[in-house]
Amino acid sequence: MSTYKDNDYKLEVHDLKKSFSEHLIFEDFTFRLKKGEILAVLGDSGSGKSTLIQCISFLERPDTGKVRIGDLSIDLTNSNEEEIGILIDQIRLKIGVVFQDFNLWPHMSVMNNLIEAPIQVNKEKKKNAKKRALEFLKEFGLEDKENVKPNSLSGGQKQRVAIIRALMMNPEVMLFDEPTSALDPNMVGRVVNIIKKLSDKDITIIVATHEIPFARQVADKVMYIADKKIVEKGYVEILDNPKTDKLKKFLNI
Amino acid sequence: MIAEFEILKWLKGIIVTLELTIVSLLIGALIGGGMSLLSMSPKKILNKPIDLIIFIIKGTPMLVQIFIIYYGIGYLGSSKEGFFWNALKSPFFCATSFLAINSAAYMSSLIESAIKSIPKGQYLSARALGMTKFQAYKNIIIPQIIKAMLPAYSNEAVILLKSTSLASGITLMDIMGVANRTIAQTYNVGQTLIIVALIYIILNIILSKTIEKIGAS
Numbered sequence: 001m002s003t004y005k006d007n008d009y010k011l012e013v014h015d016l017k018k019s020f021s022e023h024l025i026f027e028d029f030t031f032r033l034k035k036g037e038i039l040a041v042l043g044d045s046g047s048g049k050s051t052l053i054q055c056i057s058f059l060e061r062p063d064t065g066k067v068r069i070g071d072l073s074i075d076l077t078n079s080n081e082e083e084i085g086i087l088i089d090q091i092r093l094k095i096g097v098v099f100q101d102f103n104l105w106p107h108m109s110v111m112n113n114l115i116e117a118p119i120q121v122n123k124e125k126k127k128n129a130k131k132r133a134l135e136f137l138k139e140f141g142l143e144d145k146e147n148v149k150p151n152s153l154s155g156g157q158k159q160r161v162a163i164i165r166a167l168m169m170n171p172e173v174m175l176f177d178e179p180t181s182a183l184d185p186n187m188v189g190r191v192v193n194i195i196k197k198l199s200d201k202d203i204t205i206i207v208a209t210h211e212i213p214f215a216r217q218v219a220d221k222v223m224y225i226a227d228k229k230i231v232e233k234g235y236v237e238i239l240d241n242p243k244t245d246k247l248k249k250f251l252n253i
Numbered sequence: 254m255i256a257e258f259e260i261l262k263w264l265k266g267i268i269v270t271l272e273l274t275i276v277s278l279l280i281g282a283l284i285g286g287g288m289s290l291l292s293m294s295p296k297k298i299l300n301k302p303i304d305l306i307i308f309i310i311k312g313t314p315m316l317v318q319i320f321i322i323y324y325g326i327g328y329l330g331s332s333k334e335g336f337f338w339n340a341l342k343s344p345f346f347c348a349t350s351f352l353a354i355n356s357a358a359y360m361s362s363l364i365e366s367a368i369k370s371i372p373k374g375q376y377l378s379a380r381a382l383g384m385t386k387f388q389a390y391k392n393i394i395i396p397q398i399i400k401a402m403l404p405a406y407s408n409e410a411v412i413l414l415k416s417t418s419l420a421s422g423i424t425l426m427d428i429m430g431v432a433n434r435t436i437a438q439t440y441n442v443g444q445t446l447i448i449v450a451l452i453y454i455i456l457n458i459i460l461s462k463t464i465e466k467i468g469a470s
């Protein structure tokens with residue numbers, strides 16, 4: 001008898017495969033996360049971390065495989081196109097993505113960056129969206145930035161605006177692509193705290209990174225990818241006791 | 254009496270110049286938008302002809318082009334009658350098509366580089382937040398494209414307004430046409446051309462300010 005029911009896992013990725021035209025990026029990607037768990041995806045530059053994040057959020061279309069979030073499941077192999085299209089629209093609403101270079105919209109104020117999607121997509125009342133945005137801005141120490149344009153913000157501030165922008169849509173899962181790469185090293189602790197706080201609110205989180213110390217600090221689970229495959233995965237402790245030569249080499253042991 | 258007639262004559266010229274400018278700018282922007290999309294297409298049958306057209310338009314003198322259009326089409330249509338051919342032979346039609354095509358060629362490169370200047374992540378982040386393709390373009394991408402090309406567009410509009418003066422070469426009574434006739438009648442070359450230069454400068458200031466205002470809103 002298995003210890004877990006399927007529903008114990010919030011996010012499940014099964015047998016995911018992605019190639020660009022004929023060029024295989026990864027295959028046999030299978031892993032699952034419980035509600036509020038933080039997974040760090042480790043791998044060298046070009047190993048496919050960003051591609052994985054874009055496939056889970058369906059910004060890129062995986063070739064085959066299955067992605068399930070809560071009770072919403074997309075099976076790329078066994079569903080018809082129309083069905084998949086509808087499901088993709090639904091699953092995107094459950095996922096928040098924080099991109100490596102944040103991709104804030106430079107022609108809009110911080111406030112408008114935050115309320116645009118809730119108003120357009122969820123038809124939320126502007127007044128209500130603004131109220132929620134202001135609460136988030138306060139919580140993240142950005143209350144005085146409401147009316148400035150994103151380009152006048154520091155890297156850390158941009159990142160927090162990008163996080164709030166995702167949070168405005170009440171995601172159940174959040175994906176972070178290299179959240180430390182555009183920041184001062186002394187800001188890393190703050191990012192770790194923010195991500196952990198999100199996980200305390202039951203948001204399930206995947207962080208793509210190639211920084212081992214950061215992964216150790218932030219993650220419950222880690223997954224090391226190389227040569228188009230998952231090389232090792234498990235709780236963060238596997239970094240202290242790598243089984244494969246590949247991971248040993250990556251960790252410089 | 255004579256003074257009144259004089260002013261009326263110049264006003265008519267200004268109106269013709271403005272008509273040529275505005276009609277060509279609008280049609281040119283539309284054609285230019287289409288051309289930029291075609292020339293960015295990965296299909297060679299679509300992008301090569303557009304690139305060739307742009308190359309020819311940018312590489313030949315405008316005076317030569319307008320003569321080719323006017324006398325070329327005039328020659329083709331000289332034996333034919335009817336609404337369609339008469340429209341083709343009209344100097345106003347020839348001048349606006351010439352100006353619109355020219356403006357489209359320059360605009361197409363402008364639009365293309367503006368589109369390319371918007372990082373793909375801008376679109377991806379909109380989609381990731383649940384926006385449809387249409388919403389992402391309408392709210393996120395197109396406003397940025399317009400903003401990116403506005404200064405160059407305003408510049409292009411000024412050049413186009415000045416180029417309308419070539420229309421006088423095919424008998425149109427725009428500002429320059431009025432000037433030519435005035436000079437022929439009065440032999441008052443210096444004074445007339447100074448008036449003409451002043452009128453163009455004033456029109457250009459108004460034009461670029463208007464575009465700035467439209468862009469800001």
Ligand SMILES: Nc1ncnc2c1ncn2[C@@H]1O[C@H](COP(=O)(O)OP(=O)(O)OP(=O)(O)O)[C@@H](O)[C@H]1O
Binds near residue numbers: 043045047
């Ligand atoms: N749109 C695309 N078309 C073709 N190939 C792509 C595309 N996007 C990514 N790739 C390729 O997929 C591979 C994985 O890229 P990806 O950006 O996912 O790696 P990464 O692990 O995020 O790297 P980094 O640490 O540098 O961000 C690379 O070889 C890249 O060239």
Ligand SMILES: [Mg+2]
Binds near residue numbers: 049050051177178
């Ligand atoms: Mg990457």
